[in-house]
Amino acid sequence: MNAKYSKNNNSNPIATIIILACRRTKFIAKAISSVLEQTRTDFELIIADDSNSVEIKKICSGFSDQRLSYYANNECLGVLKNCEKSLSIASGKYVSFLSDDDFIDPEYLAIMVGVMEKYKNIALAFCDNWIVDEDGIRDLEKSDKHAIYWKRNVLLGGELKNPVGALFDGSIIIGTASLYRKSMVNSSMAYKDVGVCADLWAACVYVHFELPIYYVNKRLLSYRVHKDSETNRGDSALPDSERFIYNFILQEGWFQEKKDLIYKRLDDATFRSAKSRLINGQRDEARKIFHTGLRKYRSYRWILGYALSLMPNRMASALLNFVQKKDFYSNVRVP
Incomplete structure (x- = not known):
């Protein structure tokens, strides 16, 4: 500096x-x-x-x-x-x-x-x-x-x-x-x-x-x-950063009492990372993440995300916006 x-x-x-x-x-x-x-x-x-x-x-x-x-x-x-x-x-x-x-x-x-x-x-x-x-x-x-x-x-x-x-x-x-x-x-x-x-x-x-x-x-x-x-940037910077943090926490064994919640947040951050890449035209990168997530998480949105990664970009982006809520913490917070 x-x-x-x-x-x-x-x-x-x-x-x-x-x-x-x-x-x-x-x-x-x-x-x-x-x-x-x-x-x-x-x-x-x-x-x-x-x-x-x-x-x-x-x-x-x-x-x-x-x-x-x-x-x-x-x-x-x-x-x-x-x-x-x-x-x-x-x-x-x-x-x-x-x-x-x-x-x-x-x-x-x-x-x-x-x-x-x-x-x-x-x-x-x-x-x-x-x-x-x-x-x-x-x-x-x-x-x-x-x-x-x-x-x-x-x-x-x-x-x-x-x-x-x-x-x-x-x-x-x-x-x-x-x-x-x-x-x-x-x-x-x-x-x-x-x-x-x-x-x-x-x-x-x-x-x-x-x-x-x-x-x-x-x-x-x-x-x-x-x-x-x-x-509000819309790129993968935010979810990629979250993925690193939650992966680190899990690997180091921090906050074991919150382990299930951390896994949920990692799942969501990974999905948003793939989603942002797909929306921004990085279809090959998105497909790789969706494919890995599909094998790991096996939920409907991962199946749909992977399917959308095989479609033309414009069609995939329009459909994918209906899959994931922006306010993701509301989906993963536990009582």
């Missing part, structure tokens, strides 16, 4: 906020502004650009705040490796990551740092979030539904008493909207194959190694829903 812009002059920040940037330019100025407007001011802000973008550099240079630094990777590292590289230059006692399309409330840092300073055993703290539209407007109904769906509406504030349950309910947000104690971060498991699911992977690692996690029951992050978000 090479410096492309001036290094900040805040020599002793208590926290480092890292904005992970890659190609997208539409929302990053808002993300940067939300950090620089924090009520707690003893922090540094690092823009970690994994695309070495002239446009992103120009946006950053438009901010005169000396707490801001811009760094660019000469080659794309991927989300987790970009996080690891950024951590190596972070000066703060605490570190928080922010996506380039999200933004935080002014009190985010004051509240989150306050928790970490009070409870010295906590490895990381995370908070709840707002759902906002492409224009950054809060949607209260969707925010409430989101909290209910991921069971944060019943998750008690404070140190998690059942972190494994919270992990598999999806309650834990460890990517954005969380603050790490830097001295307790172990980057040795920053596998590149984790891909875009760095948040899920980090949650699994922290819970497996029984690192204390604290939930701040406040909505301090705004998660922006838009057509260019990672979850």
Whole structure:
């Protein structure tokens, strides 16, 4: 990671906020502004650009705040490796990551740092979030539904008493909207194959190694829903990352009490991986995955998926969209 812009002059920040940037330019100025407007001011802000973008550099240079630094990777590292590289230059006692399309409330840092300073055993703290539209407007109904769906509406504030349950309910947000104690971060498991699911992977690692996690029951992050978000890309990046994580967990024997659920999620991620390849015209690759899944899972959708992989692409794509629901966790969550 090479410096492309001036290094900040805040020599002793208590926290480092890292904005992970890659190609997208539409929302990053808002993300940067939300950090620089924090009520707690003893922090540094690092823009970690994994695309070495002239446009992103120009946006950053438009901010005169000396707490801001811009760094660019000469080659794309991927989300987790970009996080690891950024951590190596972070000066703060605490570190928080922010996506380039999200933004935080002014009190985010004051509240989150306050928790970490009070409870010295906590490895990381995370908070709840707002759902906002492409224009950054809060949607209260969707925010409430989101909290209910991921069971944060019943998750008690404070140190998690059942972190494994919270992990598999999806309650834990460890990517954005969380603050790490830097001295307790172990980057040795920053596998590149984790891909875009760095948040899920980090949650699994922290819970497996029984690192204390604290939930701040406040909505301090705004998660922006838009057509260019990672979850809406429509390619195989998301399910491929999930496949790696769930395969790793099963092979290493983590979370044995959730083994059946993990198998179900692996089944679903594998199917979505094949589906996305078929929709995007990678029929030979899709057929191989469908064939393997058919032998392993033997369910109707795998039979249909394999049959569709033998059809012309346009017909297969149209029919396959009726097979799989987008909201896959509703199909695999257990009581």
